[in-house]
Amino acid sequence: MFGPTWLRSKPLDSFVQVKDTNDTTTNDRHRRQGRDEETTEVGSSSSSSSSSSSSSSSSSSEAPCYEDEEPENSSPCTPYPFWKTSSSSIQGLFVDTTRQSQDSTTQQQQQQQHERKRRNSRTGESKDASDPPTTRSFSYARSSSWLSLSDYDYTPEELLLDDQPTAVSDLRPKGNDPKYDGRHVWIVTTAALPWMTGTAVNPLLRAAALARPPYHHKVTLVLPWLESEQDRIQLYGEEWKDATPEKQKDSILDWLEQRSGVQPSPSQSSMDDHDSSSQQQQQQQQDEEEEESVIPSRLKIEFYPARYHPQLSSIFAMGDLCDRIDIPSDCRDAVCILEEPEHVNFYRAPGVIGWRQKFPHVVGIVHTNYKAYAAHHYSGLVTGPIVGAMSAWMVRAYCDKVIKLSDVLQEYAVEKEVVSNVHGIRQEFLDASRPTGNKVYFIGKLLWAKGLDRLLDLQYLYKRKTGRYFEMDIYGSGPEEKDIQRSFLGTSLDEGSSGKHKRNQPLSATSKYTSWVRRQPLPVKFMGRQDHASLSSDYKIFVNPSITEVLCTTTAEAIAMGKFAIIPNHPSNTFFGQFPNCLMYNHKAEFVNFVQYALSHEPEPLSDDLRYTLTWKAATERLLDAAAVSHRDEARRDRVGKKWDERIVKLHYELGKGPTGDVIRKVMGGGPCADQHKYETLSPRKKSPTSSSSSSSSSSSLLDSSSEAKVVEQAC
Numbered sequence: 001m002f003g004p005t006w007l008r009s010k011p012l013d014s015f016v017q018v019k020d021t022n023d024t025t026t027n028d029r030h031r032r033q034g035r036d037e038e039t040t041e042v043g044s045s046s047s048s049s050s051s052s053s054s055s056s057s058s059s060s061s062e063a064p065c066y067e068d069e070e071p072e073n074s075s076p077c078t079p080y081p082f083w084k085t086s087s088s089s090i091q092g093l094f095v096d097t098t099r100q101s102q103d104s105t106t107q108q109q110q111q112q113q114h115e116r117k118r119r120n121s122r123t124g125e126s127k128d129a130s131d132p133p134t135t136r137s138f139s140y141a142r143s144s145s146w147l148s149l150s151d152y153d154y155t156p157e158e159l160l161l162d163d164q165p166t167a168v169s170d171l172r173p174k175g176n177d178p179k180y181d182g183r184h185v186w187i188v189t190t191a192a193l194p195w196m197t198g199t200a201v202n203p204l205l206r207a208a209a210l211a212r213p214p215y216h217h218k219v220t221l222v223l224p225w226l227e228s229e230q231d232r233i234q235l236y237g238e239e240w241k242d243a244t245p246e247k248q249k250d251s252i253l254d255w256l257e258q259r260s261g262v263q264p265s266p267s268q269s270s271m272d273d274h275d276s277s278s279q280q281q282q283q284q285q286q287d288e289e290e291e292e293s294v295i296p297s298r299l300k301i302e303f304y305p306a307r308y309h310p311q312l313s314s315i316f317a318m319g320d321l322c323d324r325i326d327i328p329s330d331c332r333d334a335v336c337i338l339e340e341p342e343h344v345n346f347y348r349a350p351g352v353i354g355w356r357q358k359f360p361h362v363v364g365i366v367h368t369n370y371k372a373y374a375a376h377h378y379s380g381l382v383t384g385p386i387v388g389a390m391s392a393w394m395v396r397a398y399c400d401k402v403i404k405l406s407d408v409l410q411e412y413a414v415e416k417e418v419v420s421n422v423h424g425i426r427q428e429f430l431d432a433s434r435p436t437g438n439k440v441y442f443i444g445k446l447l448w449a450k451g452l453d454r455l456l457d458l459q460y461l462y463k464r465k466t467g468r469y470f471e472m473d474i475y476g477s478g479p480e481e482k483d484i485q486r487s488f489l490g491t492s493l494d495e496g497s498s499g500k501h502k503r504n505q506p507l508s509a510t511s512k513y514t515s516w517v518r519r520q521p522l523p524v525k526f527m528g529r530q531d532h533a534s535l536s537s538d539y540k541i542f543v544n545p546s547i548t549e550v551l552c553t554t555t556a557e558a559i560a561m562g563k564f565a566i567i568p569n570h571p572s573n574t575f576f577g578q579f580p581n582c583l584m585y586n587h588k589a590e591f592v593n594f595v596q597y598a599l600s601h602e603p604e605p606l607s608d609d610l611r612y613t614l615t616w617k618a619a620t621e622r623l624l625d626a627a628a629v630s631h632r633d634e635a636r637r638d639r640v641g642k643k644w645d646e647r648i649v650k651l652h653y654e655l656g657k658g659p660t661g662d663v664i665r666k667v668m669g670g671g672p673c674a675d676q677h678k679y680e681t682l683s684p685r686k687k688s689p690t691s692s693s694s695s696s697s698s699s700s701s702l703l704d705s706s707s708e709a710k711v712v713e714q715a716c
Helices: 024-029 047-059 087-093 098-125 198-211 228-234 244-259 278-292 340-347 370-375 381-397 450-467 481-489 552-562 571-578 588-600 608-614 616-627 631-656 656-666 677-680 710-716
Strands: 016-018 040-042 184-188 218-225 299-308 314-317 335-341 359-364 403-405 415-418 439-443 472-475 524-528 539-545 565-566 580-586
Touching: 016 481, 184 198, 198 218, 198 244, 198 299, 198 335, 198 524, 198 552, 198 616, 218 228, 218 314, 228 299, 228 450, 335 340, 340 359, 340 381, 359 381, 370 381, 381 631, 403 439, 403 616, 450 481, 450 588, 481 524, 524 571, 539 552, 552 571, 552 608, 565 571, 565 588, 571 580, 580 588, 608 616, 631 656, 656 677
Parallel strands: 184 218, 184 335, 218 299, 335 359, 359 403, 403 415, 439 472, 439 539, 472 524, 539 565, 565 580
Antiparallel strands: 016 040, 299 314
């Protein structure tokens, strides 16, 4: 069922129809050069669709060769490579069209049609409504080969279901229902401010947008709390040594009030066009008051205990995070949004009740390409496939719908996946002044996987073409910061260094350009970590050569500020191709041309439609569309992957429980987050009652009431 990608994207009507052998008209129409052939037809059986499909196929130079049509200037029925053939045509090539298979298929069709008519006669439906979508009888052809070509196709029974979203997956506001008071939404993420990373900022802004009009959802944002003082100092700074969860919550809300700039949509959009009643006017007044408040009253923040893994530069929960979340007893419409579902469950000690058993609808938003990052490791040939397989298992087992930010990500669960950019940017980027200078810059985490090795190649080619390097500033910090600085500047950056490289000092193996650049440092300045919105307007050109990103938020921010964005033409950057100031290069020489063009030209102003595309309002609308599951998709999902999901959940529970689970997590590189069972044993959770209505000013905590520092010291 995990076949190649080109076999899975099929239209709704891509079902194979086996022609009746007594249909002489059909055989005569497909007779060519004196040969009678029994053929298969994909999709609609009407003559108009057949002619249109054959004409489009003949116009293409690489059209597949069917038995009833041949490419121009070729021998009759020239074999065509199967990897260049569309999924629907491949399906037709594998259908058994012998007389015996047709007879057995016809009997199955008659039985299915008889059963359908009997069922429809009970429900009172008309004959036309009970007939299949085509006039001729057809069979749901299932290939006997290992490819499983039609596993992800809709069955005839599934096609009878509507494509409207199920009630539990529909997050759109019910403006016409006076009793509608929003849905309960939990957003679980793996990072929190003051760590300025995408998994900390985007979930916070998403929670604020869902809690505002016109959605009115009761949103609980679940964030990690670093119990260890060393972790807080290493990640947040020295001033966070003696911090408390309340201090971090206040800091997050202050940032949301001062820097978010989330612009909610007018409440009138959720109302009818006819005259508003007094109740609607009262609701409109409440919405206007809600808009004036920067922090939504329906937003609540909770914390869960976590540790920082320095080798992986990631935060992981301690204990079973799913079990720590308490849902009110009267809440039957809860929705959980897992930001990075694979990350949330990597080292989690799973309990008896999983995410999909606790929440009626679970949506997973995949942010990071962990498989690509693992492949960059020195053991990437081994760790890459392992991390990819584990990620797919964790995502498909615990999510009802999977949202991939771009198509660069691997496949997790084909029957659940959708590609959509559900991220927006803060309003302050759209309100920023246009660039006045001509400077080039990069901003992001300082890792080689972020494309900084490619940036060195581009600098070298630019010098070879133009005779000089281009000046630029680099903002950010990261675990590989010193290696990267040595590669660009060629000097030792140890404290007390005079600026000259020490001969006896070993150089990092990842810094492959050090010996070359050391003789001639690049005109590059490392400016440290800084918020993108605080950069001056002197910067006009943003350069980001990374191809490991899923969807680079800093690229969207640079485009919103009216800057040029020079990025590679890569699936992770497909969303940005619609913006005129986005210069996407296909090769290094084209990058040089784009830099010269950007230095000598001014960016175009963004249109209103493009500006709206970048807002959180548009991103939230895309989220509601992507998170919905139709009745048809729900039936296919249960048919295709339900058993797989249950087996993975059971296997994850058996391997992760008890002391054995701690040993397995250590072997898998859990580090300080491996002793999950030991942590739970030393710090049993005391559940506190959760009120059904609470404001953002009072955040309930998922932390233990015992001394946290003592538990961490004993467990980790």
